[in-house]
Amino acid sequence: MEKEALGPTSTLDQATLDALRESIASVLAEQCGSIELHTFVDGKNALDKTLWAQAGQLGWLGLGIPEQFGGLGMGAQGLAILHGELGRQSAPGPYIATLSAAQTIVETGGNDIRQTWLPRLGSGEVSAAVPATLDRHSLTRSGAGVSGTLRCLGGVDAAFLLAPADDAWAIVDLAGAEVTVAPMWDRTRNVIDVRLTNASPVGILPDAAATCAALTRTMALAVAADSAGGARSITERTIAYMKTREQFGQPIAGFQALKHRAADLATKLAVADEMVRHAVQRTVTDEPDAELWAMLAKSEVTEACVFVTTDCVQLHGGVGFTWDFDPHIFLKRARLNEVLIMANTALRDRAAAALAAMTSSGRSALELEL
Amino acid sequence: MSILEAQHDLSAFRQAIRDWLAEVVPSDWKARMARASNEEYIAFQRWWMAERSKVGLAIPHWPKEYGGAGLSQRHLIAVADEMARADAPQNRLFTISLIHMPGTLLPHGTEAQKRRYLAGVANGEVWCQGFSEPNSGSDLASLRCRAVRDGDHYVINGQKIWSSNSMYADHCLLLTRTDPNAQKHRGITYFIMDMRSPGVEVRPIRQANGRAEFGELFLTDVRIPAGNMIGAENNGWRVAQATLASERGVISFEGGERQRYEIEAFYRKSLEAGAAWLRDAQLHREFVSFLAEMQAARRLLRRVLQESETPSASASVLPSIVKLSSTALRQRICSFMVRIGGVDGQAFALLAEEPFGSPMFDFLSAFSGTIAGGTNEIQRNIVAERGLGMPRV
Numbered sequence: 001m002e003k004e005a006l007g008p009t010s011t012l013d014q015a016t017l018d019a020l021r022e023s024i025a026s027v028l029a030e031q032c033g034s035i036e037l038h039t040f041v042d043g044k045n046a047l048d049k050t051l052w053a054q055a056g057q058l059g060w061l062g063l064g065i066p067e068q069f070g071g072l073g074m075g076a077q078g079l080a081i082l083h084g085e086l087g088r089q090s091a092p093g094p095y096i097a098t099l100s101a102a103q104t105i106v107e108t109g110g111n112d113i114r115q116t117w118l119p120r121l122g123s124g125e126v127s128a129a130v131p132a133t134l135d136r137h138s139l140t141r142s143g144a145g146v147s148g149t150l151r152c153l154g155g156v157d158a159a160f161l162l163a164p165a166d167d168a169w170a171i172v173d174l175a176g177a178e179v180t181v182a183p184m185w186d187r188t189r190n191v192i193d194v195r196l197t198n199a200s201p202v203g204i205l206p207d208a209a210a211t212c213a214a215l216t217r218t219m220a221l222a223v224a225a226d227s228a229g230g231a232r233s234i235t236e237r238t239i240a241y242m243k244t245r246e247q248f249g250q251p252i253a254g255f256q257a258l259k260h261r262a263a264d265l266a267t268k269l270a271v272a273d274e275m276v277r278h279a280v281q282r283t284v285t286d287e288p289d290a291e292l293w294a295m296l297a298k299s300e301v302t303e304a305c306v307f308v309t310t311d312c313v314q315l316h317g318g319v320g321f322t323w324d325f326d327p328h329i330f331l332k333r334a335r336l337n338e339v340l341i342m343a344n345t346a347l348r349d350r351a352a353a354a355l356a357a358m359t360s361s362g363r364s365a366l367e368l369e370l
Numbered sequence: 371m372s373i374l375e376a377q378h379d380l381s382a383f384r385q386a387i388r389d390w391l392a393e394v395v396p397s398d399w400k401a402r403m404a405r406a407s408n409e410e411y412i413a414f415q416r417w418w419m420a421e422r423s424k425v426g427l428a429i430p431h432w433p434k435e436y437g438g439a440g441l442s443q444r445h446l447i448a449v450a451d452e453m454a455r456a457d458a459p460q461n462r463l464f465t466i467s468l469i470h471m472p473g474t475l476l477p478h479g480t481e482a483q484k485r486r487y488l489a490g491v492a493n494g495e496v497w498c499q500g501f502s503e504p505n506s507g508s509d510l511a512s513l514r515c516r517a518v519r520d521g522d523h524y525v526i527n528g529q530k531i532w533s534s535n536s537m538y539a540d541h542c543l544l545l546t547r548t549d550p551n552a553q554k555h556r557g558i559t560y561f562i563m564d565m566r567s568p569g570v571e572v573r574p575i576r577q578a579n580g581r582a583e584f585g586e587l588f589l590t591d592v593r594i595p596a597g598n599m600i601g602a603e604n605n606g607w608r609v610a611q612a613t614l615a616s617e618r619g620v621i622s623f624e625g626g627e628r629q630r631y632e633i634e635a636f637y638r639k640s641l642e643a644g645a646a647w648l649r650d651a652q653l654h655r656e657f658v659s660f661l662a663e664m665q666a667a668r669r670l671l672r673r674v675l676q677e678s679e680t681p682s683a684s685a686s687v688l689p690s691i692v693k694l695s696s697t698a699l700r701q702r703i704c705s706f707m708v709r710i711g712g713v714d715g716q717a718f719a720l721l722a723e724e725p726f727g728s729p730m731f732d733f734l735s736a737f738s739g740t741i742a743g744g745t746n747e748i749q750r751n752i753v754a755e756r757g758l759g760m761p762r763v
Contacts, residue, residue: 239758254763259754266753267694274666296662348655355658356648359638366630366661368668370447 011284012077020078024060024085032089034237034326040092041187041329048092048155055093056124064103069118076283079103079218080225080276087229090329092188094127096222096340097154101128101162103218105171108211113171113203117160129154129161129174132191134216135342139165139172145198146170153340155190156181160202162215169211171203172196186332217291219341220298221279227305227337228272234330235265238312245317258315265308272301278368289365292354299344299351305334374426374439384448387427391456394421399459401723408582412538415463419494422461428492432472437489443620443679450620454627462583463535465621466497466543473616474543474560478601478609483562487541498539500530500563500587501610507532508748510545511554511607515589517546517561519596524548524561526569526592532742536572536585539565543613544594549604560606562598569593579734580720617743618689619678626671626696630664632725633703639724647710660703667696687757690749697739697746704733 032051040047055061063078065071072078079099086095102121105113120126129152131137139148146165154161156179161172178195205211239262242253252258279297282290309331313320320327338344358365373390376382396402403411422428431446432438453460461468468491475484491497506513515528526546536542542563549557563570569592574582601609637657640648647653670692677683707729708715719728726732740746754760 239760243760250763251761253760256751259758259760260747260750262758262760263694263750263753266758267691270670270688270691271663271666271695274669275662278665278669293662293665296658300659300662345651345655348658349651351658352651352654355637355661356641359634360641364634366634366665368630368665368672370451370672 011281012074017077017081020063020074021081021085023058024082025088027054027058028085028089028091032091037090037092037188037326037329038324051091052093052124052127055095059122061099061102061124062122064099065106065118065122069106069114069122071118071122076103076218076221076280080221080280083222083225084229084276087226087333088233090188090230090233090326090333094129094153094155094158094190096189096219096226097130097152097158098127100215100219100222101130101160104162104211104215105205107214107218108169108205108207109203110205113205116203117171120159126159127155127157129158129192129194130215130219131163132340133342134164134212134219135346139163139170139196141166141168141170142198144200146172146201147197147199149193149195151182152192152194153189154192156192158192161194161196162205164208164212165201168208169205170201171205172199173202184332184336186336188329188333189336191336213291216341217283217294220294220347221276221283223337223340224272224276224279224294224297224301227302227334228269228276230330230333230337231265231272231301231305231308232269234309234312234327235262235269237326238262238315241316261311261315265311268304268308272304275301287367288363289354289358292351292358292365295347295351295354298341299347302334302338303344306331306338309334372425374430377439377441377445380444380448383445384452387449387452388456390425391452391458395456395458400457403459404719404723404727412463414459415461416494418459419461419464423492423494429468429472429488432488433476436484437492443675446620447623447675450624451627454624454631457628457631460624460628463496463538464491466499466534466539467491467495469616469621470499470543470613471497471541474600474609474613477612478560480597482597483600487562490540495540496535496538497541497543498533498536498565498585499613500533500536500542500544501613502532503529504531508745510610511558513545513547513558514550515544515546516550517548517559517594519548520593522596523593524559524596524599526561526563526589526594528589530587530589531575531584533572533585533587534583536565536587537574537582541565542587543600545606545610548606552604555607557604558606558610559603560600560609561594562600563592563594564598567592567594577734578737579731580718614744615684618674620675622689622692622696623671623675626664626668629700629703630668633661633664636707636725645710653706653710656706660699660706663695663699664703667692667699670695685756687753690744690752690757693739693743694746694749694753697736700739701733701736704729704736708733 036047039045059072060082062071063074063082067073098121102118105117132151132153137150139146150163152161158174161174177199180193182191182193184191243251245252275297279293282293313327313331316325316327319325355365373386376386426439430439430441434440503513503515517524517526542565544561544563546559547557548559569590571588572585575584575586576582674689674692677686677688707726711729715729720731755762
């Protein structure tokens with residue numbers, strides 16, 4: 001299978017990244033504010049659809065796709081910004097599945113697969129599904145067909161599924177497949193059950209190990225960035241609320257016990273952001289430890305986000321436990337992020353094995369530019 | 371080429387430092403210091419300062435007119451990085467001399483003070499800080515050590531505490547109360563005190579980790595010339611902010627880098643020895659989590675350095691955030707080392723030759739991070755009030 005070599009992704013300068021962040025943030029702030037989000041959660045608007053169409057038009061979905069396949073070529077840095085901002089607004093839609101599938105195809109797909117799918121993924125014409133966890137189940141391959149049932153992350157209207165099928169990874173058209181929605185507590189993302197019976201794959205990625213590694217890493221970066229953005233956003237909303245909520249004749253933000261908790265949250269957020277940046281940086285410069293740091297970023301940051309969102313419910317008091325306020329939306333998204341890809345214990349086990357292997361071979365996984 | 375001659379090419383500068391360190395740092399210095407008495411340790415610190423001074427690395431970042439080499443912060447970072455990489459001795463005895471004193475005198479000192487005191491550090495003059503008092507810790511501005519004008523002198527009476535290395539100090543950065551009737555921040559005056567003045571008594575304080583790095587200062591009718599005042603009378607609080615702010619930066623960066631090499635060496639040795647803790651998956655997970663936090667902390671420390679060269683640096687709460695995260699991480703790493711060290715890890719030893727070779731000593735010492743330089747509780751107030759805009763009530 002022919003595979004054109006891609007040039008190295010260059011590191012983008014801070015001004016470019018800041019401009020990108022600002023443009024995405026301003027669109028999302030306008031279209032995916034708290035009221036629109038709550039209306040969506042209640043099933044009374046199609047925010048996921050309108051945002052997706054907008055994202056396609058604005059080129060967001062092609063941020064990580066190289067220019068020769070119709071994308072913007074901004075790589076892992078561009079994607080981390082997009083996922084971070086989507087997380088900030090708890091934006092609904094199949095972004096993690098679709099963008100991670102696209103990035104995996106960029107890395108391990110043959111040219112025919114890249115040319116077929118990347119322009120359509122980048123424009124938003126189609127979305128993709130991937131297994132919600134990557135270390136459990138596989139489809140089975142028999143002759144030309146694949147079969148099996150997989151619980152996946154992705155929209156009910158996903159065009160294809162990218163999934164392991166015995167000794168390779170398959171791209172399976174979902175047009176004729178049995179797809180059912182599994183309703184989740186997190187209503188901002190869709191989990192679907194896909195049942196395939198002797199379906200014909202429309203593409204095969206033969207290097208299963210490399211494909212699994214690429215999807216693990218890109219999903220890990222996406223989930224970590226989404227969690228970091230969500231945690232920061234709900235913390236800001238919570239502190240804003242604490243400044244207006246008065247008890248004992250003063251804003252509760254003035255109580256030292258609560259200030260100290262808020263400061264601890266701010267500290268966690270600063271650390272989480274750096275974990276994401278570090279993992280992204282190692283990917284951009286294609287370091288041998290890139291996967292290790294992506295796995296650690298996902299496990300650490302998703303757990304930090306669960307801690308932060310949990311505390312934000314509590315810091316709101318009674319209203320934090322209501323459907324009408326924001327914290328529960330972020331908490332539910334955080335909890336789903338925590339369990340995606342694979343259990344954080346399993347990710348840490350893999351990171352530990354990678355660290356031991358690197359260290360034993362005399363290399364350091366702790367290099368950091370000045 | 372000497373180190374300073376190589377300054378225009380950063381990689382040649384680094385190489386020159388590396389060559390010098392390889393030549394001058396005794397390979398057995400840690401083993402020797404692990405068994406050293408206090409006096410031997412102090413003598414070693416003075417020797418190290420003299421060696422640095424010989425090659426122009428005692429005060430390389432200070433302006434040339436005050437005895438420095440006028441090197442940029444990038445050079446200073448390179449020096450710190452090379453010191454950490456080579457596991458060279460630290461300059462603990464001279465922390466106040468190298469960081470706090472110039473951080474105060476350069477912006478606020480008179481020309482005569484700068485000329486008199488700055489260059490002295492390269493000759494081994496030791497400074498200490500007389501800020502905290504037994505009843506003025508976190509509430510530093512409530513300090514009561516009195517200074518009363520008497521002709522061209524001030525007469526000092528009071529007590530200071532937590533003054534690192536004051537037992538060996540030549541000079542002290544001293545905060546005193548000159549106007550007891552003014553609002554507490556407005557009646558404070560800042561002095562340089564000669565530690566050999568009559569009426570200065572220093573008693574070492576033994577710490578929980580067995581060492582005595584701090585002293586307690588008892589000041590009885592100590593006479594300080596009025597020319598030793600830094601800034602104006604009753605304006606000492608503002609000057610003290612410069613002292614406190616100087617703690618941020620390169621010294622913390624170097625600490626973060628040292629911890630990286632220390633923990634990496636520990637891990638390599640564990641692998642080579644087939645250490646038992648590696649067979650416990652949960653401990654191994656905990657360890658990789660530390661590494662993730664450590665990398666984040668090292669990145670944050672780099673951000674503080676970048677930020678320190680911008681005009682908005684003094685308003686930033688990032689140094690407080692970095693202190694909160696790094697010191698808590700250090701404590702958890704040391705606690706981990708105690709847990710996996712078993713009974714042997716609690717055998718009494720002060721300094722150790724091996725990385726984390728005396729885990730209980732390291733664990734106890736880690737409290738200096740969470741308590742000194744403004745307790746972590748004070749840092750939380752700073753983050754919440756100045757960073758998050760939560761009201762002060």
